[in-house]
Amino acid sequence: MLLLVSLQAPHSEDTIPMSSDTDKKAMNGRQQAIVELIRTSGSVTIEQLEQHFDVTPQTLRRDLNFLAETNQILRFHGGATSMSNNRNTPYTERKIQNLEGKQRIAEAVAARIPDHCSLFINIGTTNETVAAALMQHQGLQIITNSLHVATVMSQKEDFRVIVASGEVRARDGGIIGEATIDFVRQFRLDFGIVGISGIDDDGMLLDYDYREVRVAQAILDQSRCVYLVADHSKFGRNAMVQLAPISAVDALFTDEAPPPALAAALKAEAIELHIA
Known part of the structure; x- marks a missing residue:
């Protein structure tokens, strides 16, 4: 009689090929944290x-x-970022993400903006928080391509709010397109307050939408002083469209110290760093 003997090893987690579920099981406590x-x-x-x-x-x-x-994170030099950082997070999520940090940033920016000045404010949830923080100011003149910013700031009777022309983007109330660029280039204002989707290690400012980037570039060109507002989640975040090098701004307002490489780039270009 021929006896067939199974040589299959007993079931154990150590012998299971790694998958998305078993990756998490393979992580130790520190890695999970x-x-x-x-x-x-x-x-x-x-x-x-x-x-x-x-x-x-x-x-x-x-x-x-x-x-x-094991596809849990995205690695960059000197640190790591979330897997979701290579895509543009939906507006409703961004609106509440790190709200406390954005509010600190907004207060720091508002403290540097004088009454009766003129400013551009572009698209972004941090910019919307800045708009709210500026409501105690007097006599501001604002040009914006964000319907949300315009809605907030138009409630102040002594503010003059001008909304840029162009196509309204449904997902976040941003106004973009060639008409928006042409509109922005008619003005020269005291300040430009700009947000960004990501900042590379070398200081390159990155975003997802080419048309939005074109408008932001026009704002940089037409502003006497540019304040970049970005919370720490933007450090090392991937986005494929280049807006400008960090040298295009005068100051960065953020809520945590930037990675060493970015800090070095800021120092090399003599960019003011304000950590709220």
Whole structure:
């Protein structure tokens, strides 16, 4: 009689090929905590992780490399970012994301804007928060390509609010297109307050929509002083359209210290850094 013997190993997690579910099982407690930290904050640097976990930078780099290889995060030099950071988050999510940090940024910007000045304010949830923070000012003249910004600031009787012409983007009330660019280029204002979707390590400002970028570039050109407003989730965030190098702005207002490479780029270009 021929006896067939099965050589299949007993079932265990160690012998199961890795998949999206088993990737999470393979993570240790610290790595799970890193993923959660990145998910809530948008991005982190090695330095920030060192302050959070009592381990060496080398260990943290290995953790990040493993998490990137198993598609839990996106790795960049000096840190990591959320997988969702390579796409434009829906407006309703962005509206509430890191609201406390955006409010601190808005207050810091408002403190630098004098009464009776003129300013551009472009599209973005941080910019909308800045608009709300400026409501205690007097006699501002505002040009905006954001219906949300216009709605907020038009409630002040001594403000003069001019809305740019162009195509209204349904998802966030942004106004874009060639007509918007032509409209912006008719003016020369004291300040330009601009938001951004991502800032690369070398300081390149990045966004997702080419038409929105064209309008923002016009605002940079027509502003005597440019304030960039961006919370820490924008550091290292991927977006494929280049807006301008960091040298195109006069100051960056953010809520946490930028990664070392970006901090070095700011210093090299003598860009003011305000951490709210």
